[in-house]
Amino acid sequence: MxxxxxxxxxxxxxxxxxxxxxxxxxxxxxxxxxxxxxxxxxxxxxxxxxxxxxxxxxxxxxxxxxxxxxxxxxxxxxxxxxxxxxxxxxxxxxxxxxxxxxxxxxxxxxxxxxxxxxxxxxxxxxxxxxxxxxxxxxxxxxxxxxxxxxxxxxxxxxxxxxxxxxxxxxxxxxxxxxxxxxxxxxxxxxxxxxxGSLFRENLTIHSRHRIKDGREQLLEFLKSHEGESGIIYTLSRKSTESVAHFLQNKGIEARAYHAGLPTEEKHATYSDFVADRVQVVVATIAFGMGIDKSNIRFVVHMTLPKTLENFYQEIGRAGRDGLEAETLLLFSAQDIVQQKMFIEDLPETPYKQHAFNKLDSMVRFANSENCRHQSIAAYFDDRIEVCGTKCDNCTTTQSEKIDITTAARMLLSTILRTEQKFGLHYVIDVLRGSREQRVLQNGHDTLSVYGIGEEYSKAQWMTIGDKLLELGAVEIGEFKVYRLTNFGVEVIKGAHSIELKKERLAVQKAKPKRKVTYFDDYDAEVYDRLRELRTQIASEKGIPPYIVFSDKTLKDLSNKQPQTKGEMLEVHGIGEVKFERYGEAFLELLTV
CATH class of the missing domain: 3.40.50.300 (P-loop containing nucleotide triphosphate hydrolases)
Structure with missing residues (x-):
């Protein structure tokens, strides 16, 4: 034969x-x-x-x-x-x-x-x-x-x-x-x-900043997949069960799947899903590797995966039959903090830095304005044309873009002036005129670029840095040192203009000559959630919200995101008494 x-x-x-x-x-x-x-x-x-x-x-x-x-x-x-x-x-x-x-x-x-x-x-x-x-x-x-x-x-x-x-x-x-x-x-x-080419032409990829817990965004997404099979990935076992319960209450046939469930229950869920008796499985990454089910029409990530390899493999479970399938990634700054905490717990080996680098690549992908398929291919050393219609970045035309060429040249010049020996955080400190001891000891407060970037917050400069990384204007070397590429040198010389989606930068420029303080630079999403909790506690206690914690304290909390009592006591405005009265509730929110 x-x-x-x-x-x-x-x-x-x-x-x-x-x-x-x-x-x-x-x-x-x-x-x-x-x-x-x-x-x-x-x-x-x-x-x-x-x-x-x-x-x-x-x-x-x-x-x-x-x-x-x-x-x-x-x-x-x-x-x-x-x-x-x-x-x-x-x-x-x-x-x-x-x-x-x-x-x-x-x-x-x-x-x-x-x-x-x-x-x-x-x-x-x-x-x-x-x-x-x-x-x-x-x-x-x-x-x-x-x-x-x-x-x-x-x-x-x-x-x-x-x-x-x-x-x-x-x-x-x-x-x-x-x-x-x-x-x-x-x-x-x-x-x-x-x-083979990594382009999955039947797969449409979306990535969005998660609003609150992302459940309303999830429901909106699921409206276009009524009655279809899909996998929803979450980070923790607890969240698989809560999201599955939420969907069940909305009339969607969903089951939780994680390693802590009884073996019989896991087998039943797996079998029912493969046999189309269950529509949606909400799972940790314990579910799905090599799953032999060709008609999965969607994959959703409720939190940021730790690597692009994980992400690509997990979304690859959709549309194996060659028919149209859709994926959605929801993420927030808190996801990044949590993933970094996991990596920090690893032993001090070369792999630890490797894990940080992989996470950085995943974060850049999630925030990227470039073609999603092209970005994935480039990560795996493949080169493809833009997908045209198979990702949110290629189909979104209504987003207003702003020219950040001047800011990009400032950042690149500062990397150059500091001799390409430092990470992005340090370069931004020089740009924004920081009085940090290391900046002063290195004499970088005497550079012509020192303090010329007060116009943007540190978070905004980080976004600009990410954009330059996405475009290949800079590259990251050992110890996260930022270096210019040939393209970056051309940008400094004025050969290229750089644009950024306005909502991505969320530009809120400081008033001219006003010094940007630490408390003006915070995670707005986490801060909003902290404010909601503060309002709730104040209402229960019958006291004004500021008596619980001041806005300044909430901003510091959103920045530091403490995970223990000891870390929380390092936050501005929180002592033992305040912690004993209100600390546990805020810690619980920050460690979910």
């Missing part, structure tokens, strides 16, 4: 999708393969088809039991003998599968990476005729990937134990650095490298 007849008979397709045949041919030629292809691009077929044309069994390493189970069920339904060996099976079932393997009755065997470190299992593999190994979700191999797993790192043993057996590695998300790490760690020998 040839490959085209196999494709039609077993998979129901008359032709290969782009890049599939290239990989199938490489595997049939017994080459090592490394394929990077977006979710929904048809990676699985690339290794499921060739094994049907080869002698022996293919061993597939996959990270999730649920994914392995779904794929085995789907393969068997297509008449392809497949099995999995996992902790889900009892001894008798495992022995039956081993017997089938020895008799050559199984073409695809799915296992978790942990099993390959088991001496008994390895010994059994040496007794089988293995045509090739498959490493699915191969980004898990790399320490620089977003889902590094120690057991994946140990898969280097495959080339040691089975030197002549080819390996085919597949992932949807890998930067060039991660790609090299995968190839090196797995010991791939001159692999056939195939990298």
């Amino acid at each position: 040839n490959k085209l007849k196999t494709l039609e008979d077993y998979f129901g397709h008359k032709a290969f999708r782009p890049l599939q045949e290239e990989v199938v041919d490489a595997i049939l030629n017994r080459e090592d393969v490394l394929m990077i292809l977006p979710t929904g691009g048809g990676k699985s077929l690339c290794y499921q088809l060739p094994t049907l044309l080869m002698e022996g069994v293919t061993v597939v390493v996959s990270p999730l039991l649920a994914l392995m189970h779904d794929q085995v069920v789907a393969l068997r339904a297509n008449g392809i003998p497949a099995a999995m060996l996992s902790s889900m099976q009892d001894m008798e079932e495992s022995r039956q599968i081993e017997g089938q393997l020895h008799r050559g009755k199984i073409k695809l065997l799915y296992v978790a990476p942990e099993r390959l470190t088991n001496a008994y299992f390895l010994n059994m593999l040496h007794q089988l005729d293995i045509n090739f190994f498959v490493i699915d979700e191969a980004h898990c191999v790399s320490e620089w990937g977003h889902e590094f797993r120690e057991n994946y790192r140990r898969l280097s043993l495959l080339k040691e134990q089975f030197a002549t057996t080819p390996i085919a590695a597949f992932t949807a998300t890998a930067t060039k650095a991660v790609e090299e790490d995968i190839a090196s760690n797995l010991g791939l020998q001159n692999p056939k490298r195939v990298r």
Whole structure:
């Protein structure tokens, strides 16, 4: 049987999708393969088809039991003998599968990476005729990937134990650095490298600042997806349940899913969702990796993901059938603070700085005015044209833009005058005439650029800095040092003009010559929520709001966002007495 007849008979397709045949041919030629292809691009077929044309069994390493189970069920339904060996099976079932393997009755065997470190299992593999190994979700191999797993790192043993057996590695998300790490760690020998375009033409991407808890925005979004399947991602287990309950009260069939739920409940929710008995699942990232459901019409993130890899993989679960699908990202400054706190808890290793850099990339993407698809592609070292109609930035034309060329040149000049040795916060301190000790010690208060940027708040300058980063006018080096690119030098020389959406900068210029103080620079969204809580407490106590906390205190709270009593006592206007009376309620709001 040839490959085209196999494709039609077993998979129901008359032709290969782009890049599939290239990989199938490489595997049939017994080459090592490394394929990077977006979710929904048809990676699985690339290794499921060739094994049907080869002698022996293919061993597939996959990270999730649920994914392995779904794929085995789907393969068997297509008449392809497949099995999995996992902790889900009892001894008798495992022995039956081993017997089938020895008799050559199984073409695809799915296992978790942990099993390959088991001496008994390895010994059994040496007794089988293995045509090739498959490493699915191969980004898990790399320490620089977003889902590094120690057991994946140990898969280097495959080339040691089975030197002549080819390996085919597949992932949807890998930067060039991660790609090299995968190839090196797995010991791939001159692999056939195939990298598909990251543009998902059926996926429309939106990103918006979250208003309050985002639930009204969510409801508005869901109006256009009535009766359709979708996933809503939240950061905490508690919020999955509260959002699901909220949707249920609005007449939407929704279920919560997180790692803390009983196994039976998780299995039931997963099964009901896949079978279209449940419309919406509200979940932590514990749900969805490799989910075998093609008709997911939307994915919503209620909070900021920690990396662009996570975000891209999660939105990739929508529209795998090739039909139109839509995604929505809601985020706020508080999300960024929370994610940074998670990273701060990591041990002091190079990975910690790497995690901060990844978060910075995610924040820039969320705030970006550039084509969303183009930004994602660029992050993964791909170059594509603007999508035209498949993201909010390309379809929004009514937003008023303002010229920030002068401000951009100020910022770039200050980076240059401070010898490109500092981070953005320091550069902005110089621009705004800060009397910080470090600025004075470095003698930067004598520079011609010192104090010329009082016109904007620090937050506004950060936005301008982000815009320059998005445009490639600056780049971030080691220790978050900002450096000019050739394009940045051209901007200083007046060769380019820079525009920014007016609402993004939320320009509220200070009056001329008025010194901008620390308390004029605050998180307006968090401040508004703090004011609402203050009003509520004041009403309950029958006292004026300012008796609870002054506006200045609320602004300082919005800036520092303390997470403990000790941190809260460092905030302007809060002592032990005020904390004992009102502190806990404000802490609860800030740590949600």
